[in-house]
Amino acid sequence: MSRFVKVLVNGEIVMAQAGVSLGSVLHGRSPALRHSPVELQPRGLYCGMGVCFECLVMVDGRPERACITPVREGMAVEVQP
């Protein structure tokens, strides 16, 4: 079994270690997952355990909390700008 999986983040290929959470992969790219809509301040993982929904992203067209979603080969992730 490969130690790495290929994930698409906003159309860009990211190699991720198998078994880690999508949240950790997104955090590794940039601690700022997105920017707040009013103040345009950087927003990252907050609770990291599925409670706060700050890391909500679309995974293969469905809303998922990145912090509690394991990476899968070929998953397509859309992060709000």
Added chain:
Amino acid sequence: MSDVLPRSADVVIVGGGIVGTAVARQLAYDGLSTVLLEGQAFGGAVSGASLACLGTHMHNLQELDVLVEACAHWRELSESLGDPFEYNHSGQLRFIMREEDVAVARRWIDAERAHGLPPELLSPEAVREREPLLTGPIVAASWSPGDATVNPFLAVRALLADGRRHGVSAFHSTPVTGLTIQGDRVTGVQTAKGPIAVGKIVIAAGPWSAGLAAMAGVNVPIVPRQAQCLASVRQPPIIRTVVGACESAGGVESGYTQIQQARSGQVLFNTVVAPEGTTPGAENRINEVPLRFVRDSIQTLTTLFPSLADILMLRSWVRFEGVTPDDRFLAGKLPPEGLYIAAGDNGTGFCRAPYLGRLISRLVRGVAAAPSDALYDPARFAGVSA
């Protein structure tokens, strides 16, 4: 900023929600050395979880003059502080689903117009000119153009920051553990970080106020009531106004609704058909929202706004309002001498905070009361007289 408590002050305010911060700011503006103590985080309990509607429509008619003054004060605050809390002069719609409730709305509208306010009754077509996606089966709606909302977190922070600029010493994570009383007057507060010698104490701790007053041997009739809210993921601008349920001919049992869109784009909404029973100490627990509440809220939202049926939910939260027997704040003197209270929001208290700041400052400084101040006097309840 120093984390060391002052040894003494003119006034200590216990509770850093919107009421406590407004009271502290007003007292500092009026020249008193003022300390604000918050047990956890400023605005982190009742205030931050509020939908913060500032309005005059379908409230207690006795309080209309207060509400008009308070709404004007919020507008002035937004202008003078440079729009720090997302003041949104949106107006409020109260939808009516049944013909027999139109008469109820007309009674409110007539009474408010007699006070010089401009509410009116709108047809469904006229409603859609103001709220285009409100295409559900309503028979009419009342419209109160002066009503507004603010972002409650930012409002607390803005009043806190402005209070600090004018001399308020404010401390979070500083629960009050005791009130010191000598003879028949207060002389200090005790906290985990040490005591403060003070001759005047204002309890502004929402549903925790009864417990604080009990430290001075005073029973105040404020009990917690659970309320909750849902938020969608952010949407483009789709809802312009505050949308509420008109008071029904069926009375309180027929439910309460509030729907609005935050500046961030999240749609905030709640419908309470059956209030949750609340047990003593409930305000100290963090509950999940009841499933029935989720179902009722989504059903009301999608009945009124059918095109929102597919929006995604983001989160939910619970808060505990402080409820009094007659739906009005307790704001005024308590026994012993030097003890004051400003608490009992009854779920719609946010608007009144600046007024309560002025009321408490008048009492603390011993200047003449305003005519409306008597509405909130705790002495209206037996056994709570100063």
